[in-house]
Amino acid sequence: MARSNFRPQAWINTPILISFAVFGTMPLWIEQAGFYQYLGLEILIWIIFALGFNLLLGYTGLPSFGHGAFLGIGAYVFGLTQFNVVENLWLGLIAATVLTGLFGAAVALFISHRRGIYLALMTIAFGQILFFIASKWTSVTGGEDGLLNIRRLPADFWLFSIELQDTAMLYWFAFGVYAVVVVLLWRMVNSPFGKAIKAIKQNEQRVAFLGYNVRLLKGTVFTLSCAVAGLAGALFAMAQEGAYIQVMNLQWSGIVVLMVLIGGGFVSFWGPVVGVILYFVARDILGAYTEAWLLWFGLLFMLLVMFKPEGLAGMWQDAVKRLRNAAKREAVEPAAPKALAE
Amino acid sequence: MLYELLPHILNGLALGLLFALVALGFMLIIGVMEIINLAHGSLFALGAYVAMAILAPDGGIPLSAMEPWYDLSPWIRYPVSLIVAPVVVAGVGMGLEVCLRRTYGKDPLYGLLLTFGAALVLEEIIREIWGPSEYFLPIPREISGGFIFEDLIYSTYRIFAAAFSVAMIGLLWLFLNRTPYGAVIKAGAHDSEMVRALGYNLRILRMLVFGFGTALAAIAGVIMAPIWGIRPVVGVDAVIPAFVVIVLGGVGSFWGAVTAGVLVGLVVAITAAFLTDWSLLSMYLLLLAVVTFRSRGLAGKASVLER
């Protein structure tokens, strides 16, 4: 009995398959839905970024408010590899992932034993410092103009090669990256590591007293989230065909926090996905009516923090639970009224 | 060489005293409510914008009925802005406190997220009303410009800013230590339960302290405006030194905050003397250094910062 509800989690579960069905076909219907191909690409890239970021915020409870910097670094590394080393897609992606991860590890050295306000302010400081360096180091990053003319390199698979110039083709490639990332992350959050970081969020002190190396765990999850950000950054560089400093500023770092919480990252693996989609839908639909759409998004965030920090996914989970309980009661009660009537 | 630094040292003093003012407001809020108000910087910025709306006919809220107002002498408009801006910001601050009530008692992460969200929202509101470009605060001519003293150029305004900050800090000290209201606030910072037991309405006290603390930030924002310029992003640059100051000076120490503020100001100003672009960055580097090497603050006991 005890074990029957404690289901092992497969590598690929139903929600993942649904996401494959939705995102895997998006270029085919996105224009009919009234949108445009590039939007799908943006959404997917930010989903990858947000899923990695949620490991930090939603799962471990670490408020990193400077994470946009790592998305930016990934983009720059991809561009610089392309310009200065070799024009190879795979190498660019690997370089972006690994080097951004290393940057993350370096930052983690300073902050991995911290939490709460100290962590938040340190990450803001690092974000601002990296933003500053990117905007001043013109010879490397192109400064305020950015790194221009980053090419969408072809994907070489041994025997054949696929051109990714077309936005829809780049989208399919990004979808492939998404598929790998989401499966790996899903397994990670169900692994001993994933359960440990979730325990850290609930009670860091207890986890230390149980014998875990909390500092190393926190440092590792920070590094991993930066590596994922780097990978997303590389895709971003190809999407924009350039790397720019904007995404490294505090506002963008804040936007991913908003996305993740609104979506329900604190209680659900899929929260970040919901949050990212909501953000872009708000931007494109609300944005047509008012310039202040980001303001509304921010106010929504504040309201949710005050009244429902579990976010949209949390509300969904509540609704599902209520329906299940109602169904259970339905199954049990019908007998009673009849007895009374007699 | 050192002699040539004198104007920069004056600048640093002015800057540092302003940082101290912001930090003191920040600290009052921490003391009474144990909240780290990440929106403190945005309220600082809001103060500058409201002052500008009152002072500048072209950069503020365009109300044609207000035109006769802008014809008045700046020496009338400026003091009015120094009063109205903090009052407006205090109102916004108190509103924020009401929002924060929902997060009391919960995981402090939520309070942190809420003030972070508030900072972003405030910045967006500022952008919506005033746009993203930089404004300048039209101050009375008499306190602007510079003068030459023994071959070095000094900024008149910095002297005014320093003097004004000294006066504000002095008034604040008097208020906290020589008035019954100040005594209640200090008691509240020390032991809020006791204050409640003594019959004070803790909810109102908290709200008023939040308003008061943010009003201090607003005044500092108005005074800082001619030095830093008025831009929506100026908020972050204001909250970081406040945090550095309280880590350096200790969460409960008034004069510790003032001293630490002046120190931070000097670091920023002297950096500006040698590497102009890096002056603001020096604040962030200072934060990293201070937090890395001074993990427990002066008193050594775990403070609310460590939750």
Next chain:
Amino acid sequence: MPLFEAIHLHKRFGQQVVLEDISLSFEENRLSGIMGPNGAGKTTCFNVLTGHYKPDRGEVRFDGQDITGRPPRLIARAGISRSFQLMNLFDEYTALENVIMALPQVRDRSFDVLHDLSANSDAQDRAAAVLERIGLKGHELALASDLPYGQRRALEIGVAMAADPKLLFLDEPTAGLGTEATAQLADLIRELRRSVTIVIIEHDMRFLFALADHIYVIHWGQVIAQGPPRALQDDKWVSRSSLGALA
């Protein structure tokens, strides 16, 4: 040689000396107690013994090794577990998951990102066994936050037991419990002590006197008396301190 020894511990916070020359020893398989009024230093003492604080002077030895100043996680790995007075459970986890996280086999694989923890039936079996032992059979899948207070207390001890420790420190295990729950807790501890050395810090003197083989009385930062319960009842220091009235 005692299993655990504290030798001449000294600890101060700022100007305040909280522990002054405290020496304790706990023999294997004994149930020892630490007693004393609030503010006497017993909580600080406990925190020093379990690695939460470093003593300014003195030594802490476990199983022949010097563990003075070691961080809590290394002390846990050495075979010492502690429960907490202000309960330190994982509220979003089920009772079963709380215990699973405490198992050494899970802790030792904390960087494993490739295996599904829910598929680890061995871990689940062991955790279920611990839950059964502490009386929570049938509540494995209840969220820790949903459990009633008495069961949370039991779970708290279960989590500490899960690591199969050689030495178990219990910090005020009866706090907040009513008479019946306290009696159940006493039964549980009597059962546990057959396989693990236990040290209990307690307020409730009757509870401690009924269970412990040996008790240290700490007051004013010092050990003012020690010995088997019956001997303490006659001790002049115990009766002079505020504890005397209760003994």
